[in-house]
Amino acid sequence: MDTKAGFIAVIGRPNAGKSTFLNTLLGEKLALVSHKVNATRKRMNLVFTKDDVQMIFVDTPGIDKQEKMLNAFMLKEAMKAMQDCDFLLFLSPIHDKINFYQEFLENIGDKPHMLLLTKVDTASKEEILKKIKAYEKYQDFYKALIPISSKDNGSLKKVIEVLATFMPKNPFYYDDAILSPNTTREIVKEMIRESCFNNLSDELPYESDVIVRAYQEKLNIDYIKAEIIVLKQSQKGVVIGKNATTLKRIGKEARGIIEKFLNKKIYLELIVKVVPNWNKQKDKLKKIGYNFEY
Ligand SMILES: Nc1nc2c(ncn2[C@@H]2O[C@H](COP(=O)(O)OP(=O)(O)OP(=O)(O)O)[C@@H](O)[C@H]2O)c(=O)[nH]1
Numbered sequence: 001m002d003t004k005a006g007f008i009a010v011i012g013r014p015n016a017g018k019s020t021f022l023n024t025l026l027g028e029k030l031a032l033v034s035h036k037v038n039a040t041r042k043r044m045n046l047v048f049t050k051d052d053v054q055m056i057f058v059d060t061p062g063i064d065k066q067e068k069m070l071n072a073f074m075l076k077e078a079m080k081a082m083q084d085c086d087f088l089l090f091l092s093p094i095h096d097k098i099n100f101y102q103e104f105l106e107n108i109g110d111k112p113h114m115l116l117l118t119k120v121d122t123a124s125k126e127e128i129l130k131k132i133k134a135y136e137k138y139q140d141f142y143k144a145l146i147p148i149s150s151k152d153n154g155s156l157k158k159v160i161e162v163l164a165t166f167m168p169k170n171p172f173y174y175d176d177a178i179l180s181p182n183t184t185r186e187i188v189k190e191m192i193r194e195s196c197f198n199n200l201s202d203e204l205p206y207e208s209d210v211i212v213r214a215y216q217e218k219l220n221i222d223y224i225k226a227e228i229i230v231l232k233q234s235q236k237g238v239v240i241g242k243n244a245t246t247l248k249r250i251g252k253e254a255r256g257i258i259e260k261f262l263n264k265k266i267y268l269e270l271i272v273k274v275v276p277n278w279n280k281q282k283d284k285l286k287k288i289g290y291n292f293e294y
Pocket residue numbers: 012013014015016017018019020021032033034035036037038039040041060061062063118119120121122148149150151
């Protein structure tokens with residue numbers, strides 16, 4: 001057996017740049033990215049295959065301790081990914097405090113991991129060197145420390161090179177043409193959620209979600225019907241907006257993202273529905289795709 005393959009959990013606090021790192025690595029926009037925190041809610045597998053190595057990256061929700069049931073699910077998702085994977089990547093923004101890494105170390109046992117300092121394009125050389133120096137007291141714990149920026153492909157190539165040396169000998173898990181084993185429906189859901197994150201403000205990105213109700217493939221166009229769910233009637237009004245302008249804006253942006261991904265025209269029908277307590281009850285979360293029972 002000449003091939004290597006492994007699962008790598010991508011871990012970090014909300015907004016650390018996990019999903020951006022993976023999209024840039026794959027050269028394809030698959031995972032939801034937002035400047036707002038807590039964008040990723042569920043694990044997503046992204047497959048990177050090059051020559052004789054296959055790395056399956058597991059994008060996870062940012063680790064954040066909050067009381068809400070949805071956040072409990074998100075934390076469980078990140079913990080589960082850490083348990084199941086062969087290797088961990090901890091992403092820490094260059095300006096973040098070092099004690100978050102200390103907390104991470106306390107929770108991973110002896111799982112091998114690498115530390116990536118993200119968003120280094122926002123820091124000076126001196127700041128980066130100072131931070132690296134500060135992390136060096138942990139050098140017996142991490143396999144490597146690499147500063148990265150999504151604007152610098154060279155830094156991401158370096159991550160791949162180093163990671164490849166830690167992958168176990170295994171046959172490939174997926175066909176080398178596959179970028180994600182997640183279904184098109186799941187990916188499309190994330191794309192509509194991204195548009196909601198971008199076009200809604202205050203509590204609405206956090207108190208809304210998306211269910212893809214129908215997906216019909218036709219020769220030249222795909223028909224997608226999706227529901228944006230919110231907690232209260234007043235939120236429904238805000239999502240729709242005056243003369244439905246907000247909903248149209250959400251739809252237009254989502255359509256753009258999805259068409260680019262599918263390389264195909266789509267017809268997107270969006271409706272808004274009130275589902276009280278959708279983010280607080282296990283049975284309701286399950287219906288939206290967040291299943292606690294695993
Ligand atoms: N300047 C700069 N911004 C970045 C970089 N990487 C990510 N960002 C920005 O940081 C924000 C958060 O990025 P995400 O990739 O959504 O972060 P995440 O860790 O997946 O966040 P959650 O899913 O909420 O846990 C977005 O606005 C990105 O554009 C980078 O290398 N440089």
